[in-house]
Amino acid sequence: MADGTEFDGTPIESRALIGSDVLAVQRGESVEVEVTGNVTPTNANLQVAGPDIDLFSQNDIVLISDCEAADLFRISSNPSSGTWAHANNVNSSNRVSQEYTDDARIMRFSANVYFVADTGRNDAQGNDIRALYRGTNNLLNSATPSFQIDEIVEGVDSLQIEYGELLPTGNMRYATADNVGNMANVVAIRVGMLISDTDQVRNNADTADYALPGETIEATTGAAAGAVTHPEDQRLRRSFVSTVMLRNRD
Template sequence: MSTGNPYPKSSATHQSGLSMVELLVAMVIQFILLAAMIYVYSASKQMFTVNEQMARVQENGRHATDALLYDIRMSGYAGCRSMEDITPNIIANSPPTFASFADALTVYEGGTGWTNPTALTRVAGTDVITLQSTRGGGVSLTGNMGTDNANIQITSNPDGLATNDLILISDCSSADLFRATSVSNGSPVTIAHANNANTTNRLSKAYQEDAQILSFDAHTYFVAVDAAGESGLYQYSLNSNSATQLTSGIDDMQLLLAEDTDGDQQPDVYVSADAVIDWEAVIGVRVGLLLQSANGIASASRSFSFDGAEANTGDDMRLRKAFWSYAALRNRIN
């Protein structure tokens, strides 16, 4: 008969909990993993923000550049003849205020000599450019004008001509620039040129049905700051007598003129407006725009070179990118 313990001691070791050392090790591991996750998230968020802001800078740069280059290429366009080939008879009140009507392109170096027609504050040191030309495809007269002060009739109004617009009428041998005092919406469309918006109601001649009516405007591009202190590129229209912001985030605009010094219709030198020797030899414009991001997101401030000089960017920590493009003056190249 056995007299041993009916409940023999188990050989298994019972778990009584984590030691302090084990707990500290586990907490350290968790902290490292959490820190790594936070770092990856922050880096991803920063990269997303940088990419988003740079994409906006690229978009603004393309939009501003496209608008400028289109107007530069079309400057001097007057339908069948260049404005440099015809000297128009100007009867419009408040006409383009250039040295001569043939000056389809005017550049003000650093804004010198330009009278700001708006309440906006131009950014100091930035260039200003004014470009004038007709707009749209033009439309022919429905018939001959009986007299030189008769109303003008056209078949339709595809260019959206309106009262007080500057309008050029031309038959490729003569041209008149006037302001429309009324534009009817009937068929045909009737355009009046009374002397309440013109120096006289008489054109240089009674045009025949081979003449064309074209919308005319002068656009001035300049960099200015808005009420919030943010700079942008503005377009001032002589027709509407108002300025429209084309895009924000423009720090600077610098323009170089391409001169053809040997008559081969190829640019020989690029100079600033105050160094142009012969404006008749200017055949193109090199446009430089310095853009900035909307917010300060750079990791550190840095200097930025633009147009051969150090750009005054301060410590705003914004991303910046320079855009340089070239446009030929198509109506000066044969």
Template structure:
């Protein structure tokens, strides 16, 4: 009987061609995975960048719209007497003429018409504030005041809003038409701009409390605070207010585009509640690259804006009843895959961005000044 030995089949392994095909297939699969990963990462970066831009936009609009709604408020009387000294070096009509709710400067770059007025174009080249305040212009053909020089980025306008703010809750105990206001306990700081008001009149002044704090005077006494007041001996109060009157803080606030602490452009505000000497500057929203402002002017006195013009072309601020604001916001990081320069239209002005990969978004709003025009 023959014995059969089992026969074993030995594998021959993979050929070089099969291995190469496997490597190619694996590479294709890996490339697909990497592309999906990269696409998701890029989409996440775009979404995150856009969300940050939109967040900054919302915050900017909220703050400036709130100020716009308050602008022009002077208590229950429109009959305001302004005692601030117009001859002081720190006085500026746009900042301290409280008979007007608004003020501002148009970036003109020394020309007329302005390089950023409607139908004009401007290319953004820097986020470094300009050292030359004469690049801006207003209705009085004046450049920026000292408090704004070296703070504003070229290409953007400056908006000023003014109003009487919260009540100080200071009790008026005694007052004559030409003396100090005798008051109750308070913690008003030297140089604070206040307004005393009732429904028949209002007086705005820079306050210099006595050492006891029991009197609010208009005499600076060499305090160094600016702009100070007109000579109290020659400029009486409009009336002697009684204990039923209110003493309110008066706010003058300028909005502009400056360079933020991170080096990015940002929306700023500077408050002059203690005059020009101790103005307080705050960064509001990072990434706001440009701001354009148009003032709605009421020509026929019906309370509605008949035309919108730049600060340079305004006849006066008394007829301003509305504002149009436009902003260009950008992401902090370069996200776009193909860097390029792009054009954006802000209130009729063509703003050209630098050639980079940042996300940008243009937005605008119209604000009715509730305390001007129809009430």
């Protein structure tokens, strides 16, 4: 949630809309870099080759994986040399967890955060205009990594998430983060957004409630205390929900 502690001291903490969820996505970005040598756990570096080597910088965080296991490390040497050291002064260890073959691939580690916030702009009637933002983590500085914040979609009023937890019975139940029994059993996520137009084109006030995963966005009048609400103005609104299955959770 936007009122949690995961992003204390970052622009996300001060800007994210309270009552709207925050989605963090960490992944490996495919690049043309292959492992060519020094792949045993006793080595403190890897030999690599490929046309994308020059896209990397010292202190970049990279992921090596053979689709069975993976290691994450920070490059401590000059990447253009083709020898990527992972010294323990910038890593928790200067060893990888296993021996990798030439089938293993190197990927750039990417960390993005998506959240809803006020743009600081108003519509013609003076209502706040919200948007979906993306925070991209600048991981080069190991001591104080920072987020570059970019607005990506105007008119997103709320972002809500539920987690699909696989139960011992084989059934799946969807629940909010604080109600999931075991996050290791989550095999899907359901993401919902409430979108509004910036222009007031309705003939009457919008008094509808909008069901999103784990939260109903209620019209202001008559809403319960603590409810997430939307103003009863004449903007058009629509909810969108998508379910994403997570691979390799077993």
